[in-house]
Amino acid sequence: MVRSSNARSAAGASRVRRRNDLRRVEILRAAARVFRDRGFNAAGMREIADAADLSPANLYHYFRGKDEILYFCQDRSLDRLNGALAEARTTRGPVGPRLHGLAVRHVLCLLDDVEGSAAHLEVDALPPRLRRTIIAKRDRYERGIRALVGEGVKRGELAHGDATVATRAFLGALNWTAHWFRPEGPHSPPAVARLVADYAVAGLAARPRSPRAQRSLS
Amino acid sequence: MVRSSNARSAAGASRVRRRNDLRRVEILRAAARVFRDRGFNAAGMREIADAADLSPANLYHYFRGKDEILYFCQDRSLDRLNGALAEARTTRGPVGPRLHGLAVRHVLCLLDDVEGSAAHLEVDALPPRLRRTIIAKRDRYERGIRALVGEGVKRGELAHGDATVATRAFLGALNWTAHWFRPEGPHSPPAVARLVADYAVAGLAARPRSPRAQRSLS
Amino acid sequence: MVRSSNARSAAGASRVRRRNDLRRVEILRAAARVFRDRGFNAAGMREIADAADLSPANLYHYFRGKDEILYFCQDRSLDRLNGALAEARTTRGPVGPRLHGLAVRHVLCLLDDVEGSAAHLEVDALPPRLRRTIIAKRDRYERGIRALVGEGVKRGELAHGDATVATRAFLGALNWTAHWFRPEGPHSPPAVARLVADYAVAGLAARPRSPRAQRSLS
Amino acid sequence: MVRSSNARSAAGASRVRRRNDLRRVEILRAAARVFRDRGFNAAGMREIADAADLSPANLYHYFRGKDEILYFCQDRSLDRLNGALAEARTTRGPVGPRLHGLAVRHVLCLLDDVEGSAAHLEVDALPPRLRRTIIAKRDRYERGIRALVGEGVKRGELAHGDATVATRAFLGALNWTAHWFRPEGPHSPPAVARLVADYAVAGLAARPRSPRAQRSLS
DNA sequence: TATGAATGAGATTTCATTCAT
DNA sequence: TATGAATGAAATCTCATTCAT
Numbered sequence: 069m070v071r072s073s074n075a076r077s078a079a080g081a082s083r084v085r086r087r088n089d090l091r092r093v094e095i096l097r098a099a100a101r102v103f104r105d106r107g108f109n110a111a112g113m114r115e116i117a118d119a120a121d122l123s124p125a126n127l128y129h130y131f132r133g134k135d136e137i138l139y140f141c142q143d144r145s146l147d148r149l150n151g152a153l154a155e156a157r158t159t160r161g162p163v164g165p166r167l168h169g170l171a172v173r174h175v176l177c178l179l180d181d182v183e184g185s186a187a188h189l190e191v192d193a194l195p196p197r198l199r200r201t202i203i204a205k206r207d208r209y210e211r212g213i214r215a216l217v218g219e220g221v222k223r224g225e226l227a228h229g230d231a232t233v234a235t236r237a238f239l240g241a242l243n244w245t246a247h248w249f250r251p252e253g254p255h256s257p258p259a260v261a262r263l264v265a266d267y268a269v270a271g272l273a274a275r276p277r278s279p280r281a282q283r284s285l286s
Numbered sequence: 287m288v289r290s291s292n293a294r295s296a297a298g299a300s301r302v303r304r305r306n307d308l309r310r311v312e313i314l315r316a317a318a319r320v321f322r323d324r325g326f327n328a329a330g331m332r333e334i335a336d337a338a339d340l341s342p343a344n345l346y347h348y349f350r351g352k353d354e355i356l357y358f359c360q361d362r363s364l365d366r367l368n369g370a371l372a373e374a375r376t377t378r379g380p381v382g383p384r385l386h387g388l389a390v391r392h393v394l395c396l397l398d399d400v401e402g403s404a405a406h407l408e409v410d411a412l413p414p415r416l417r418r419t420i421i422a423k424r425d426r427y428e429r430g431i432r433a434l435v436g437e438g439v440k441r442g443e444l445a446h447g448d449a450t451v452a453t454r455a456f457l458g459a460l461n462w463t464a465h466w467f468r469p470e471g472p473h474s475p476p477a478v479a480r481l482v483a484d485y486a487v488a489g490l491a492a493r494p495r496s497p498r499a500q501r502s503l504s
Numbered sequence: 505m506v507r508s509s510n511a512r513s514a515a516g517a518s519r520v521r522r523r524n525d526l527r528r529v530e531i532l533r534a535a536a537r538v539f540r541d542r543g544f545n546a547a548g549m550r551e552i553a554d555a556a557d558l559s560p561a562n563l564y565h566y567f568r569g570k571d572e573i574l575y576f577c578q579d580r581s582l583d584r585l586n587g588a589l590a591e592a593r594t595t596r597g598p599v600g601p602r603l604h605g606l607a608v609r610h611v612l613c614l615l616d617d618v619e620g621s622a623a624h625l626e627v628d629a630l631p632p633r634l635r636r637t638i639i640a641k642r643d644r645y646e647r648g649i650r651a652l653v654g655e656g657v658k659r660g661e662l663a664h665g666d667a668t669v670a671t672r673a674f675l676g677a678l679n680w681t682a683h684w685f686r687p688e689g690p691h692s693p694p695a696v697a698r699l700v701a702d703y704a705v706a707g708l709a710a711r712p713r714s715p716r717a718q719r720s721l722s
Numbered sequence: 723m724v725r726s727s728n729a730r731s732a733a734g735a736s737r738v739r740r741r742n743d744l745r746r747v748e749i750l751r752a753a754a755r756v757f758r759d760r761g762f763n764a765a766g767m768r769e770i771a772d773a774a775d776l777s778p779a780n781l782y783h784y785f786r787g788k789d790e791i792l793y794f795c796q797d798r799s800l801d802r803l804n805g806a807l808a809e810a811r812t813t814r815g816p817v818g819p820r821l822h823g824l825a826v827r828h829v830l831c832l833l834d835d836v837e838g839s840a841a842h843l844e845v846d847a848l849p850p851r852l853r854r855t856i857i858a859k860r861d862r863y864e865r866g867i868r869a870l871v872g873e874g875v876k877r878g879e880l881a882h883g884d885a886t887v888a889t890r891a892f893l894g895a896l897n898w899t900a901h902w903f904r905p906e907g908p909h910s911p912p913a914v915a916r917l918v919a920d921y922a923v924a925g926l927a928a929r930p931r932s933p934r935a936q937r938s939l940s
Numbered sequence: 941t942a943t944g945a946a947t948g949a950g951a952t953t954t955c956a957t958t959c960a961t
Numbered sequence: 962t963a964t965g966a967a968t969g970a971a972a973t974c975t976c977a978t979t980c981a982t
Contacts, residue, residue: 088945125974128974177464229481236466240458240460240463240465241462243458243462244455265451346958471972548975592835636975664918673917676901676902680890703888703891704895709929779969787953
């Protein structure tokens with residue numbers, strides 16, 4: 069009897085804990101969508117609460133404050149991106165397609181309306197303490213991509229040039245999607261993701277013709 | 287006496303008007319830098335006033351409010367961009383270099399610390415009335431670029447594909463620069479502009495090899 | 505069966521009741537310490553709950569709310585003080601030592617970290633209904649001391665003067681102890697109690713020399 | 723002309739500055755009264771604003787926040803008290819009357835409804851940074867009184883004993899006045915101040931009779 | 941008896957903006 | 962042209978309290 073009681077209470081605790089965590093994740097998803105659509109500063113706690121179907125005060129049951137909500141949004145986003153990165157880095161084969169796959173997942177992550185996201189932008193909104201962790205993860209992601217690009221250059225697949233700047237321009241092409249994509253537009257998120265990834269990877273590819281032609285006139 | 291007084295006051299008015307206009311432009315430059323660095327919502331009127339060396343209250347002698355300041359910032363930015371666009375469209379020769387030149391000017395416009403800018407983002411912060419004008423100019427700019435891209439495709443210089451999405455990805459690569467550029471970094475603004483433009487134009491160029499290679503694995 | 509059940513439940517109820525009462529007292533002790541150390545308004549229900557090792561919500565099984573907790577704290581404190589007062593009044597002998605004993609117990613009551621206390625301050629925090637009872641008890645205590653002082657004056661032991669004001673100054677010297685006493689300081693609570701009582705009673709004693717000397721210069 | 727213009731603007735600036743400072747002092751006076759009557763935590767910014775005849779938001783034109791208002795209240799109070807202390811310490815003559823004069827001024831400072839005060843209590847409400855300065859001033863005051871007491875003991879005027887504890891009991895008798903004094907009561911502030919000072923100084927005076935008599939029975 | 945979740949009321953504070961001078 | 966003073970509205974956040982379990 070005692071054992072069964074213990075077991076029950078343990079199960080209860082676990083169930084509660086899991087429900088609590090699930091609720092937190094649901095809130096983070098909702099918040100991420102709000103942040104993406106309105107920006108961190110323009111998004112009010114009331115909006116987030118509405119999106120998550122809670123009272124504003126109740127948000128503070130789950131998170132210490134708005135900053136922390138943003139922090140966890142970004143943390144989750146970056147974890148997903150770093151997961152995709154890990155896969156791209158461990159896959160074999162030419163770098164181009166691997167970068168393409170990564171780019172697709174990156175964009176889908178931004179546009180996903182269930183998971184919400186794009187919250188890895190606006191790092192500056194975080195207080196210094198929280199910012200450090202996020203910047204570390206973000207830099208890990210960026211360095212990982214740069215490493216892939218470097219690998220492609222070594223193999224002769226990708227163009228020589230400043231890998232850091234190229235990586236950032238690559239990410240810019242991807243990230244910008246969150247700014248302009250409209251669900252009611254002509255393309256589905258996967259279609260957009262593929263098109264943008266096509267563009268972004270092409271920008272890295274080895275230039276076939278004389279690079280002179282690419283130079284600006286002015 | 288009366289005539290001379292009139293003349294003087296007319297001259298005075300003109301001088302005042304011109305000074306007023308100069309002051310307005312100076313304020314807009316300062317404001318554009320603040321908006322770029324901090325974002326519209328995070329930027330306070332006090333910050334703008336400090337950057338422009340005025341008291342916050344005095345800003346209201348020059349502008350109706352924060353919205354209007356953003357409006358004029360964006361208006362000025364877009365005018366400069368549309369100027370660059372016009373030049374790119376009327377220039378003869380292959381499309382690639384013309385787009386490259388435009389891209390360079392676009393990035394320089396974002397990074398310019400005298401003129402300030404990047405304020406053409408955050409259109410959503412404007413109240414509907416002001417927003418319409420800005421969106422019109424922004425769309426004009428985007429359509430112009432898309433037209434150039436279309437011309438390049440027709441000539442066989444640029445890759446087939448969705449020109450609208452490609453244009454936005456192109457702009458994303460450029461615009462993102464404002465997020466990551468740091469003056470104390472390794473490259474000067476013109477150097478960054480050239481590197482980013484290289485990438486951005488390459489992404490549009492006709493794909494030489496089998497498009498399959500660009501496809502994602504997943 | 506029914507009888508046995510009744511009997512058991514009666515016994516159970518009694519035990520529960522007693523446990524309940526014990527628990528209530530424990531909570532009041534903890535709350536009294538928190539109120540003394542932080543003040544009524546600064547003390548949160550969470551703090552009280554932590555000090556009593558309960559969840560905040562569970563406090564409401566024992567008390568109607570924060571006000572009621574303060575009420576019972578003050579009630580208990582004043583009962584103890586009135587108990588000490590009764591003893592001092594019924595004791596025979598000169599008034600000085602009897603007041604001294606009372607003062608010692610008063611201070612010990614404030615500093616006692618088991619019983620907690622000092623909660624008889626902050627009467628204003630109570631809602632009117634509860635306030636009346638507490639004020640009545642507090643006034644009973646004060647009047648009792650004033651009566652003792654009056655007795656001392658009649659006997660020639662204590663100084664003439666405004667007995668009400670003197671009583672309050674006397675109580676001030678005692679009560680203030682709760683503000684400055686630190687357990688890690690040089691004196692134990694009983695030592696402090698004796699020293700403070702020495703001072704407080706001396707202030708009431710008949711002035712031997714010319715009262716002029718006590719007068720202010722200014 | 724130019725000089726006179728300069729002079730005028732300088733005078734203007736000075737006038738403005740002085741008005742600003744005056745307004746600050748008025749606000750502090752009002753706030754001190756509110757703090758004394760309601761306690762720091764119970765007093766809302768709205769109450770303070772009402773007492774000072776401003777909108778709550780406008781308080782932030784003069785002070786950084788509630789904490790800072792309390793800080794300046796306490797600072798002003800302690801400056802006044804330290805002023806009185808300095809006078810008491812530099813005056814010649816027996817210590818008793820000098821302490822009496824200081825005590826009178828101390829109590830008057832608490833009860834003064836123009837200057838407001840009693841705000842030197844509740845030091846714990848301050849954030850650490852501000853608290854340090856106030857504690858330093860408060861300790862200076864306390865040490866000054868203790869030195870006076872020590873001088874009295876040396877001269878044989880005052881009773882031997884723990885000077886620190888005696889000083890605190892002395893201050894307790896004075897400070898408590900702020901708790902119980904009611905303007906509609908039988909005594910005027912100066913009358914109360916004299917009565918309380920009489921008591922407080924008497925508590926320090928050399929005990930004429932056998933100290934045994936002062937001992938508690940229990 | 942016990943507690944996680946939930947909430948309305950209200951606290952402090954910020955901010956864009958206006959106004960008197 | 963310039964600004965200190967003033968304010969309403971709203972934002973974030975806290976807190977005592979309730980409720981379902």
